[in-house]
Amino acid sequence: MSNLSQQRTKKIILESFGELLTMKNFSEITMTEIAAKALVHRNTVYKYFNDKYDLLSQGVTFLFEDQSINLLHFKQQPFKSLHDVSFSVLDKIITQQQNDHNFNKIIQSNFIELLIQTQNDDKLFWNIGKMVGILLWNEMHENKYDMFNDYQILDNIYQTEKFPEIN
Template sequence: MANLQNQRTKKLIFMGFRELLAKESFSKITINEIADQAMIHRSTFYTHFTDKYDLLNQYLAHQRTNTEFNSEDIYEHPFSSIAEINNLELLPLLKFQSDDADFRNGFFQFVIDTVMENQDDKTELDKFFFIGRIKAINLWIDRTKQPYNPFVDYVYLDKVFRTGKK
């Protein structure tokens, strides 16, 4: 019974969080807003999550489990695979949140966790080099004010990932 109640509470929190992400930038969303949206007490939030970054990570992991995910594709087409992981339901939220640096950092931490937890034939070093290339592209976009959005221009960014050229 307690497990069902925990699942129900998490689902309410996820639904409330999703609604907030659709209308407000992640960095401005507070725990109180999340709790109010989910119709729970603030302390109940902390029973399930350490902070809003933990909520973001668990929410994205929950979304990933609801989609087909081929771990080999991510190494060949990382940005397209990220878009597929987050399916059509989540993609509008990613686009809306794409200018929020806190959201992007939390999202790419989720990608790093996904790659590192993945049980495949890649060595840890291979995985770290892969993550480094993704991070390098994101830094290149941010630091040089490139007009590319990882949540929209994923086909082009996959080309940059493979070739190392603009």
């Protein structure tokens, strides 16, 4: 199979997976469904992706690579930056997946990894550490704040370094 044919097949699988993500929660999607949607054999999907987590990770990386992230804006409002990049690319998927914990963890991780890879600023690690601390705090409180819809609250926590009272 030629390189272009392989790239086309991988793109079709990614697009089919994206369509499924607009209709079903990530946790409910199977590799068999992805293959059926892409009109390829299940083994073909496994040729390119280890599992659906790998598929999501590679897909998000592929989508985010073309997005420019304003580093100054990120340092001031990291959650709004994530929201803006994600919604510009993944609006329908984010809406469907907003309550899927596994999906959100992969999105967060990929965004942070890409940010680190694309920026040449060691000070960025301090900002990311603070952001991860807020995400962990939020997770400990059963994800009270949705990362994509409550970004203003999360950015306020980031800026003030004060967690709100949770009842």
